[in-house]
Each structure stands twice: as structure tokens, then as C-alpha cells.
Amino acid sequence: MKFKLAPSLLAADFWNLEKAILPAVEAGADVLHIDVMDGHFVPNLTMGPIVPKALAGKTDAILDVHLMVTNPENFITDFAKAGAHWISFHVEAATHAHRVSQQIRDAGCKPGIAINPGTPIAHLEAMIDHVDFVLLMSVNPGFGGQKFIEATYQRLAQLNALIEKSDNTPFIQVDGGVGVANIGRLYQAGVRCAVAGSSVFGKGDPGQAVRELLAEVEKHDA
Numbered sequence: 001m002k003f004k005l006a007p008s009l010l011a012a013d014f015w016n017l018e019k020a021i022l023p024a025v026e027a028g029a030d031v032l033h034i035d036v037m038d039g040h041f042v043p044n045l046t047m048g049p050i051v052p053k054a055l056a057g058k059t060d061a062i063l064d065v066h067l068m069v070t071n072p073e074n075f076i077t078d079f080a081k082a083g084a085h086w087i088s089f090h091v092e093a094a095t096h097a098h099r100v101s102q103q104i105r106d107a108g109c110k111p112g113i114a115i116n117p118g119t120p121i122a123h124l125e126a127m128i129d130h131v132d133f134v135l136l137m138s139v140n141p142g143f144g145g146q147k148f149i150e151a152t153y154q155r156l157a158q159l160n161a162l163i164e165k166s167d168n169t170p171f172i173q174v175d176g177g178v179g180v181a182n183i184g185r186l187y188q189a190g191v192r193c194a195v196a197g198s199s200v201f202g203k204g205d206p207g208q209a210v211r212e213l214l215a216e217v218e219k220h221d222a
């Protein structure tokens, strides 16, 4: 699969969302990452379905909804109707993870399973065959702008090994603290979609930031 960069809207200027998003997409970002937080699973509140609904039809980018909520099953239909293409939910938050992934697929979206830095990779074992991607958190979920956790590289090796021995090949998305300093190494470690919030929208020019991040990936493409 071709590498995809997913700017996280959480770091964008909400006064000027269109001006933030358009240059990032024009510069080659294929995915827009929408962080949904409920103030319960994580100690922060962010966006509901009105956000993908506002973007749907305005851009060709994939709308990628990252649910950091308890009871994810309650939100799938609304986000799918709002135009989400990918929906990920946390293995820590889903009592019936298998049912939730099926619900996402039935709603016409690609299901992804997300995992916190403190949860053993082995907890994904029963779900690998039932998702299209794994979202490996490289910070503790809840906030943008945090420092990348270095143990993510070891966890990536464990995740690759788990995927290798399964019948399915979900792609790996990494989320949190990604920037020019680590995106190349993450690509080499098997990541095919990197979420980038502050490193895209935290500087003056999102288009330039996207070009720099993609150039790093290109450099590491052996």
C-alpha cells in the first residue's frame, strides 16, 4: 500500500479550517484524521459527526475518524452517515470489539482497532483478522502535541510479527508525536499511514510541512 499521511485536525486553526486543510491535501496528504474524544475514555472533549459532515464532498481526502470514546457502538451510524470512510475504536473501550468492527463494515466504512501505549500488543490477537488497519498510539490518547514514546518501535516489531502469523494483513497507522525526525524510521518499520497534528498544523504553512514529511518518507523508501 502507498504511504498515506493523515494530518490531524485537532491541531488545525478552527477559525480557518478550510485554509488549513486545503494546502495540506494539495501537498499530498491523502487522509484527514478526526479525533473524537468523549471526556470519559480520555480526559478531553473534541468533535462530533458535524465535523466529517462539513468536510464530506468538499475534499477527496479519506475521512478517518478516531473514536476515543467508551461505548463506540453508539457512534458508528452517525459518523458513517456523516461521511466517514475509516472508523477506528479502542480495544480498551470495546466490550464487544468483534461486533463493533462488523458494525463499522456494515455501515460501509473500513474498521480499525486502536491500542494505547500501555496495552500489550497480544490483546489485538483476536481482532487482527477482523479489521482493515491497526492504529498504534505512540502517545497516550487525549491531547495533541505530546512527545513520541520511543517504545513504539519495539511495539511495531511485535505488531508486525502478529500480523505476519495471521491470515489478514491490516495496515499499520501510527498516531502521536510524529514529525520529520521519526516519520522515515516509522515508514521503514512498516507504518503505512502516519497521523501528524502539530507537525502539520503547528507551523505557518501546512502545505510545506506535508511536503517535508512526505520527502522524509521518500528518502527512506529503499
Ligand SMILES: O=C(CO)[C@@H](O)[C@H](O)COP(=O)(O)O
Binding pocket: 008, 010, 011, 033, 035, 066, 068, 139, 140, 141, 142, 143, 144, 145, 146, 175, 176, 177, 178, 195, 196, 197, 198, 199
Ligand atoms: O489521537 C490523538 C491524540 O489523542 C492524535 O491524533 C493527536 O491529535 C496527534 O497530534 P500530534 O501528536 O501529531 O500533535
Ligand SMILES: [Fe+2]
Binding pocket: 008, 033, 034, 035, 066, 175, 195
Ligand atoms: Fe488520533
